[in-house]
Amino acid sequence: MDIIIDLPEDPNRPAYQRLAEAIRESILAGRFRPGERLPPTRVLATNLSLARNTVLEAYEQLIAEGYLAARHGSGTYVAPDLPDRAFRAESIPSRPASQLEGQPPRLSDFAHRLLADGIPTTIDQETQTPSNFEFRYGTPSLDEFPLDAWRTLTKRVLDYPPTELLGYGPTEGLPQLRQALARYLQRSRGVRCDAGQVLIVNGSQQALDVAARVLVNPGDVVATEDPGYRGARAVFHAVGARIVPVPCDSEGIRVSCIRESARIIYVTPSHQFPTGAVMSAARRLELLALANRTGAVIIEDDYDSEFRYEGRPLAALQGLDEGGRVIYMGTLSKVLLPALRLGYLVAPPALQPSITAAKWLTDRHVALLYQAVLAHFIDEGHFERHLRRMRKVYETRRATMLAAFAEHFGDRATITGTESGMHILVNIAGVADADRFIEEARRNGVGIYSAAPYYAGEPPPGASFLMGYSSVNEDGIRRGIGILARVAG
């Protein structure tokens, strides 16, 4: 018997596995035929310089897999009942062929829309290597996170975790966290809800996705702010919505421009993204009245309203909703850490069953230990203490940034969206080519980001940038903007 067995080299895998693989290949390639007897283990072991046990184990494995059959007292054979075509070598190309001649898998319409949008690499700054002075937006100051408190609470949870924190958990989230968030949202955001309405999700991106799935049929009209958050637009587009961008002004979305046919209206009333406009009370009432008249659902994305520097924090739009038309969502990515992937959604009662079911379908529930740690973190006051501290830190950085722009750019820079959040929108006059300006700045160690991708149509004249001040300290802000001024010439 001519044995052609190439034992693949791989120090990490036991010899019996490698031998089993080699024999399997030989069977599939037709070198061993159905019913053919294999060499006795002792013979093969000697041939290949392996321990006899290794060969025995390989045979056992292949018997278990159905490739071989043992006949009592008469040795080991290739199983007779493998389908015929397995033994025609030409029917299975040799490895490592990656694709048969067959067509590649067909993608769904959802997948095609998703790929057309170019997610995720182009949508955000997440893929950029940070510059020395990195004016990212949408990320909090990672250095200031109260890691000590988080570590202590994590240890406490892990020291004697109750069984409920180890198995499958409730889809809606841990009761103690829903309670803590409900209290916080009532107190600080004027959200009208009880703990039973709070759904814990993996960041507000999941809140958006779940809401879009239970509300949008392909072809439905979704009104979005223009300029507006692309991550939301992408979600609605992917589920097949007809997106209708609606212009914004200094009071937020222009409600009079929203079509009556819109089934969903996506807004960021507390701090319009990216312009920073705060939706006026008049607009809020007008928007709610529209939704009540047409039956539309308003999605309120309250992504960073915790940081407000002028006036008191504005209550959420949801708090004014009498018609059960507002889905409210927020995230802890801007206040604590993006890495935690924790967010929340408050749905009107009529939508709760389907949204909860969608969350189950998607991933059952959010990981439990983080939820428990966060509940303690809020209940023991760390959360609001951190918020107060960060409000001061960001307020100082914001003031420094405004002063630096005034000093270096004077009237050339038009700045909006200064009242709250962690970024401002800056338009610099006389910059002909925004992309070149950004590249040139980056070559000089300053990371800035164009606002142009957030406009559905033509961006405004000049060059508009989102300037985040959360990740750079005051000295860095002064120096970075000084460099920008030299680049602008």
Add this chain to the structure above:
Amino acid sequence: MDIIIDLPEDPNRPAYQRLAEAIRESILAGRFRPGERLPPTRVLATNLSLARNTVLEAYEQLIAEGYLAARHGSGTYVAPDLPDRAFRAESIPSRPASQLEGQPPRLSDFAHRLLADGIPTTIDQETQTPSNFEFRYGTPSLDEFPLDAWRTLTKRVLDYPPTELLGYGPTEGLPQLRQALARYLQRSRGVRCDAGQVLIVNGSQQALDVAARVLVNPGDVVATEDPGYRGARAVFHAVGARIVPVPCDSEGIRVSCIRESARIIYVTPSHQFPTGAVMSAARRLELLALANRTGAVIIEDDYDSEFRYEGRPLAALQGLDEGGRVIYMGTLSKVLLPALRLGYLVAPPALQPSITAAKWLTDRHVALLYQAVLAHFIDEGHFERHLRRMRKVYETRRATMLAAFAEHFGDRATITGTESGMHILVNIAGVADADRFIEEARRNGVGIYSAAPYYAGEPPPGASFLMGYSSVNEDGIRRGIGILARVAG
């Protein structure tokens, strides 16, 4: 001026916020009219027995919100430019009205399908209060989790976390975890992949959902095993698939019964759920050949193949795939803890871009700290050590369960699916009403679960139960099955 201001009672909210809310309500109810002057702060403070500062702060807040306007030197007025209808009290019903007369929000087709399926409350045992002897399936022994090692590694990660673990992370998962899992899957499961193909997801439920979204258009035929896992069927049904259940026998799914029109074939080849059948080599090759011929995609859910007691662990079907037709998925819920919500998906190259984009759209990425802890846990050998240990624990429990059934039920019980996993399928002859039997068992402190819901059509005659042995120790198994025998009479 007649001031009707009811200050809501709530010891948790500052007085200025409660006052602001009360004034806002009064404006919305038409008790204060546009342009009307508010009482001077000093007067209102005296009237309501509040500090003057409290009233000042409330006014400031309402000015910020646009409800009030301050005229320099002449006091505070209700803003004149609120939309007229806001002031007609009858247009906004008094609180706590929950719904306007308008129609409730319209749900998508997806939501309707989801609700029709009755997810999540009826699908699993997650909502049951545990009995004394709780023969749950699909949950590992929570007591045996190596909490010490996990705690130590968590502390190490939290002591000096690199910045990459705090901000937004890569959609695909942490490189070190993808690497660790790729090595493990190659070595132990015969999966052919490199780290670049491994996507980290929130448990295998998310793997299923993401795969279904990028592959299924409404009306597409999806072949599922019958009996089979309902969580998968629900995912395909929700995205609009036409589900065609395919009968299974002792070699797994009957490939000859799969329609050529099936675009997706969902299988659990290593341990068919719930029967426990292991797909034979012949069937595996037949299934791959079918997919290569028709262009179907095979979804291989390898949910608990780590625990195999007879024969060697079988290699994954994916390892035989030459045509790029298999999406492989697995979970750490059965091996470590469900609470961690960690799973993985290995896609053929042609499907990676859309699956990664879908993961981004869904929730950007899995929380980072758990990923880092798990990577260490695998790299330092804790993972495979735990696996080896649990294999022995479960093997003993399994043997105890089989012996107990033999002793108490003899020929009345037909048992299948004993080779691997954490549960067996037991059919007890002569039980007329399975549901009553289950109720009666639960009243006697024994939690067992019917297999009937996993059949698309009629379940087999007699009463079939899924008996998990992971959560009960040997003594409990003996006692629990003794009680069952008395209940069976």
